[in-house]
């Protein structure tokens with residue numbers, strides 16, 4: 001299975017389970033995110049945690065070996081907007097959503113973590129919006145979410161730098177909520193959250209969701225996805241992906 005969903009003590013944990021390919025997202029994982037978005041609304045839970053199997057990677061973005069087949073804007077848009085829709089539904093889950101960033105998060109992987117309310121980042125993890133090196137922008141809504149999350153200049157810099165930041169840099173620019181060393185640190189984080197009732201957490205999350213609705217977050221995400229699909233079709237993007245896939249084969 002490319003993903004695992006487990007619920008324990010009212011914490012629903014979603015793990016991307018493709019460590020051999022650095023937890024890249026294929027259609028099955030997207031299906032998993034859609035399932036998560038539904039179940040988190042239907043079941044009686046307090047928190048959602050998104051993480052991945054292994055120590056090396058949280059997520060390396062879209063599975064380029066699969067999505068490289070998409071050549072035109074018309075072909076890229078359905079994939080980008082499907083994941084964009086799933087991530088928006090995850091962002092608006094009515095309980096706190098926590099990314100446990102267990103390792104490298106790049107490209108779409110960084111977008112997934114940015115859609116969450118909190119990011120607990122392992123000290124060895126490096127994370128970045130590297131899409132610029134592929135001649136595209138973020139395409140799942142993560143750029144829009146980053147401007148909601150960081151100060152304007154820090155967000156613009158992180159997107160334009162197109163490189164992986166260290167955990168320390170991520171804490172300094174405000175992306176990482178905390179740097180953690182051990183898996184057990186998440187328990188401590190949740191224990192501190194448990195000091196207030198679930199109804200209080202839900203009420204605060206509703207305030208954030210109302211703000212996102214009133215500021216047309218979804219429409220802004222759709223515009224980001226449109227622009228990414230347009231750039232996706234350019235030769236510079238296809239050449240950059242070819243370079244990555246051919247380097248991997250050597």
Ligand SMILES: CC[C@@H](C(=O)O)C(=O)SCCNC(=O)CCNC(=O)[C@H](O)C(C)(C)COP(=O)(O)OP(=O)(O)OC[C@H]1O[C@@H](n2cnc3c(N)ncnc32)[C@H](O)[C@@H]1OP(=O)(O)O
Pocket residue numbers: 020021022024056057059060061062063064065066067104106107108109111130131134137138139140244245248249
């Ligand atoms: C499509 C949506 C779009 C968006 O909207 O944001 C994106 O996500 S674009 C960004 C796509 N992602 C990338 O460009 C990242 C590609 N991966 C890497 O840069 C590196 O793999 C890594 C994540 C920094 C990890 O490096 P390292 O630990 O040195 O591992 P390897 O590079 O040797 O990878 C191991 C293995 O996994 C394959 N791999 C890794 N990432 C992907 C991926 N995104 N898609 C497909 N395959 C991937 C890599 O090819 C290696 O395979 P083998 O050589 O066969 O072992």
